[in-house]
Amino acid sequence: MSHARHTEEIAARWLLRQQEDGWSADDQTELDAWLDAAAEHKVAYWRLEHGWSKVDRLAALKSPSAAPRRISRLRGFWRPVAVAASVAACLAVGAAVWSVPGLFQAKDFHTDIGVRETVPLADGSKVELNTQTRLRTAVTRRTREVWLDRGEAYFEVAHDASRPFVVHAGAKTVTVLGTKFSVRRNGDQVEVAVVEGRVRVADASWPAVTPPPVLTRGDTAIAAGPSMIVAAKSVERVANELSWREGVLTFDQSTLADAAGEFNRYNRKKLVIADGPTAQMRIGGSFEAENVEAFARLLQQAYGLRVDDTGETVKISQ
Template structure:
């Protein structure tokens, strides 16, 4: 809502109060009906009217006190319209509108949005002391208030280092899945309606829409889908390898070339295209820079004898011609 909108609402509310005052606080039925309709049309209308009505009554009380001649000539409505008072009133009105919106629609004015571009990482510090690390092409929304802590993972991957607070569980909404914690370290990767979870410390509860809540502990990894949560046990080393993206690295332990290509393609503008099944099944191991797919492609050519051709934004990899 713009300042001009607020000014117009304030002016209309003042007109209604002045009209009602002319009728000794009791409007004719048709005018009362019109006022009721105006009040019902918008929360901002009701807030402005109630606030100015309170100011009007206070001005009446002030008018009963001894005053100078100039002050006696100032009407209650003129007192309300004083520029300094008006600016304060408009600001107060804005705050009340925000509070009522939270109450009526469940929307928090503290909600913040964060996003990373392809190949970008970002650190996010929350008001409760928690920290988020966003991976490439990730979109999150956060709402941390004195009563609740919530995050919406709309897309991508993030690592969560959550400050312990028994009074306020930390809740992450990732599509249909919900993750609830008190204080822990874990990562989430959202792939459409699927959610991959890895827990480094603490306990995490994962709830799928049509499943029972599943509690994960340290070194647990899970794949959550709409109907179930599949949990596997991993070593700490394996879990940390999965978080190598936080240092800008990709770690592969006998991954297929097809899987490696999918990982690289999350980060760079140039996309790896594996053109045949034989090349796609080759096992890959090692540590690589996530933002240097060209070096990885050169390794495929030199180390595996694969054909590598650059066509526009694609790096096409294929088995050598027989």
């Protein structure tokens, strides 16, 4: 058995174990240790995980109870058969990738509240992680893949026509060759904004009845589940949406409730809007993302709102 196949078989066994009842904290610790032991462990596991989740989504579309039945069948099957079938689905990884040292980079990154981080990738691309973001990367000689599990990231992708750069954000896949764009994920809601170049946004869980939309400079796509809308925005508005890269939040006639939600992504001290009329007030301007107190003072001065600072929250009311 090749080294690549052996690694994929172990990864498949881990995924099968996670589906069983009784998965414990000790089991998770053991899995984490195996993943951290080698970069190829992470890549094999992530590829299988993504492939299986896609199968589950397609099965669920066909029948709401199909995915649970699939898991039950896997539990009931002789495990080597299930493992072999799963490994066969991932042979595209290629044994050559694993057998030659230095051909891959597999890492995961996360940022805490209010923290931003710039991550260089092995192919020359660069990723900027916004607050409360978790990102996994797998860059090989043949492929370039990223999984955005939560949060927001800005990508500057090095051009390489032979290796499309693919971002997986839930059921959505964003594919590019070389461009600058951002992806924000909150559960199954995904937003893509393009600063430069062209990106294709597809849904892995739905059949491609029509070609997936291609976004160009100034375009934004907002998706919730299988639904997606593409809006042609000005380059200036897209730049405002990315002002977080400079530590600034920019609002253009946003409700105070939405503005408070944005501030709360960056700060442990939370803004609380006390009543409906105050929540629906419209505001505009640019503000320091990590200075809740200054924002509250401006609201008090400009609109005469009441501000109550408890130390843990800032309550805004009329």
